[in-house]
Amino acid sequence: MEKYLSIINKRTFIALAITSVAAFITITFEFEYNFDLTMISIAIIFPLVFTIRSAFKRREKALEFLSRFRTGLITTDASIQANTKITLADRKEIRSYILELSKMLVLYLGPEPLPMEKVRAAATKITNFIDLRREIFKMSPSLKIHGFMRDVYMGLEATAGIKEHHTPTSIRAYCLVFIYLYPIIYIPSLYFRMNSGNADFDHWVLYFLAMFSTFILISLFNVQEQLENPFDQQGLDDILLDEFEIKEENLVSIK
Incomplete structure (x- = not known):
C-alpha cells in the first residue's frame, strides 16, 4: 500500500x-x-503524455542496456574460464574483477551512487587483464572476448547516460506550472x-x-517524475537492480 x-x-x-x-x-x-x-x-x-512516454522509453532502454551489460560480462567470464591455458589463480582473479564491476554498477545506479570513475576503473581492470594475456588467446577467441567486452562497455556507458541525462526539464516545469x-x-x-x-x-x-x-x-505528473529516475528504487515501476547484479552462482564453476 x-x-x-x-x-x-x-x-x-x-x-x-x-x-x-x-x-x-x-x-x-x-x-x-x-x-x-x-x-x-x-x-x-x-506535453504531459509526451514526457511520460519519453520517461517510459528511457526505462525500456535502460533495461536493454543492463541486459547487454550483464550478458557481456557472463559471456566474457565463461570464455576465459573455458581456456585451459589460463592458470587457476588468473581465472579466480578475473572472476573477482567481474563480480566487482557488476556490484559497482548496481551501486552507482542505486539511491546512494558511487562515482562513475570507480565503475570505469573496475571495467578497465578486466580489459587490462585480457590485454596482458593476449599471447595466451588465439586470434579468434581474443576477438570474441573483446566483442563481449564491447557489449559490456556499451551497456555501462549507455546506462550511465540514461541516469545522468533526463527528459527536458523545461517541459516538466511547464507541465507543473499549468497543472x-x-x-x-x-x-x-x-x-x-x-x-x-x-x-x-x-x-x-x-x-x-x-x-x-x-x-x-x-498524479500523472508524479508518475512521470518517478519514471524519470528508474534506478532510485522509490517508484512502483523502478528497475529491480538486484536482478542485474551478477552473483557467483550465476557463473560457471571454476575448475
Missing part, C-alpha cells in the same frame, strides 16, 4: 489546495465564463456549464469534479 501511495506528495496537496480555493472563490462570487476546454488538453495533456493554473481556468468554465443547464446543482458536485480532475493530472 505504501508504494501505491507514493504518487501522493506535497505537489498533490498544493494542487488540491489551489483547487479548493479556486472553487470557493468561484462559488462565492459566482465567477463564470465560457471557455473551450480543448485548450486545456493542448496545454497540459499533450497549478488548471483549476483557476477550469473551475469557472465548469461552473458556467453547470449553471447553463438551468437546474439547481449541489456545489459539492463542483468541488468533487474539480478536485478529482486536478488529482488525476498531478
